[in-house]
Amino acid sequence: MPQIKKIGIITSGGDAPGMNAAVRAVTRTATSNGLEVIGFYKGYAGILDKEYTELTYASVGGIMEKGGTILRTARVPGFKDPNIRAEAARNLKELGIDALIVIGGEGSLTGAKLLYEEHGIPIVGIPASIDNDIPDTDMAIGVDTCLNTAVDSMQKLKDTASSHERAFIVEVMGRGSGYIALMSGIAVGAEGIIIPELPIDYDQLTDKIWEQRKRGKINCIIVVAEGAASAYTVARHFENKIGYETRITILGHIQRGGSPTAFDRILASRMGYEAVKFLLNGEAGVMVALNRSKLIAVPIDKVLSEKKELDYELVKLANTLS
Numbered sequence: 001m002p003q004i005k006k007i008g009i010i011t012s013g014g015d016a017p018g019m020n021a022a023v024r025a026v027t028r029t030a031t032s033n034g035l036e037v038i039g040f041y042k043g044y045a046g047i048l049d050k051e052y053t054e055l056t057y058a059s060v061g062g063i064m065e066k067g068g069t070i071l072r073t074a075r076v077p078g079f080k081d082p083n084i085r086a087e088a089a090r091n092l093k094e095l096g097i098d099a100l101i102v103i104g105g106e107g108s109l110t111g112a113k114l115l116y117e118e119h120g121i122p123i124v125g126i127p128a129s130i131d132n133d134i135p136d137t138d139m140a141i142g143v144d145t146c147l148n149t150a151v152d153s154m155q156k157l158k159d160t161a162s163s164h165e166r167a168f169i170v171e172v173m174g175r176g177s178g179y180i181a182l183m184s185g186i187a188v189g190a191e192g193i194i195i196p197e198l199p200i201d202y203d204q205l206t207d208k209i210w211e212q213r214k215r216g217k218i219n220c221i222i223v224v225a226e227g228a229a230s231a232y233t234v235a236r237h238f239e240n241k242i243g244y245e246t247r248i249t250i251l252g253h254i255q256r257g258g259s260p261t262a263f264d265r266i267l268a269s270r271m272g273y274e275a276v277k278f279l280l281n282g283e284a285g286v287m288v289a290l291n292r293s294k295l296i297a298v299p300i301d302k303v304l305s306e307k308k309e310l311d312y313e314l315v316k317l318a319n320t321l322s
């Protein structure tokens with residue numbers, strides 16, 4: 001690989017708390033090693049429109065604690081077109097960018113992999129998505145903050161649920177993954193957890209909740225991942241069947257905002273630092289991954305050839321404890 005002097009960085013896809021901490025870590029690690037850093041705005045759109053800023057050691061000060069992403073983000077459907085990717089590659093070369101760090105989810109990493117394979121641009125991916133649906137990494141940036149927000153919200157709902165003896169159907173994010181629903185459900189002791197990875201057994205759930213109600217339970221939280229069903233559909237199934245008056249809450253984009261937790265700040269700092277070190281050591285076409293507390297490089301095409309498996313032992317745990 002030719003010597004790297006100038007790197008580009010984007011945040012892309014759904015924003016995730018901690019992206020700024022990763023931008024800061026990449027910038028400071030790179031500038032400390034004598035590299036220039038160009039931050040493109042709005043993901044792949046900024047590369048196509050040449051909308052960028054130079055990032056310096058000083059300019060990334062005070063951003064670690066901020067939610068969202070200072071580089072902003074976008075979904076750019078046109079990037080699936082090879083001609084558009086060729087234009088992006090041309091722009092990167094024109095600007096003298098020797099390598100690109102992509103902070104985002106599976107979609108963003110797919111764009112990165114294609115830029116690497118089709119145009120030989122050295123790429124390192126940093127996994128960031130609240131869904132935790134990216135294979136080969138135990139955690140992605142943003143997951144922990146999202147879970148804390150979801151749990152905090154559900155705990156509040158539990159207060160009012162108990163006061164009125166009501167059931168709440170809480171819809172959480174997770175397009176194709178039940179991770180947020182399962183983990184937040186475990187953390188609040190939800191009576192029901194509905195996820196896209198498993199068929200929904202309304203009858204079994206109804207019997208369980210009704211039994212608990214008869215035993216004197218005064219609140220009920222049912223967490224549903226948006227990828228499994230809508231809260232309205234779930235509520236219709238339980239209407240007049242579980243012994244509670246029912247209310248619906250859709251947590252929505254609240255889950256993506258807020259100052260990152262200590263865990264996300266540290267994870268993002270470690271991943272940003274390693275991403276630059278990988279590039280300096282000549283590694284490219286890889287994603288930084290958290291593997292049993294260590295950071296490793298995993299080829300992006302391996303990551304994208306897999307599907308992140310849910311830990312079914314955790315489903316059993318949730319059923320046993322609630």
Ligand SMILES: Nc1ncnc2c1ncn2[C@@H]1O[C@H](COP(=O)(O)OP(=O)(O)O)[C@@H](O)[C@H]1O
Nearest residue numbers: 013014075076079080104105106107108110111
């Ligand atoms: N198959 C693909 N080929 C090329 N680029 C893609 C592909 N899928 C997604 N992208 C790019 O990555 C962006 C973010 O992807 P998306 O799936 O929306 O979010 P995330 O990266 O968070 O999973 C897309 O808007 C597009 O620019």
Ligand SMILES: O=P(O)(O)OC[C@H]1O[C@](O)(COP(=O)(O)O)[C@@H](O)[C@@H]1O
Nearest residue numbers: 013014105128129130131173174175
């Ligand atoms: O921001 P949008 O376009 O409303 O997308 C919502 C989706 O983005 C997410 O918050 C995060 O997904 P990605 O990280 O893959 O972008 C999903 O949980 C949700 O389904």
Ligand SMILES: [Mg+2]
Nearest residue numbers: 105106107129
């Ligand atoms: Mg995604």
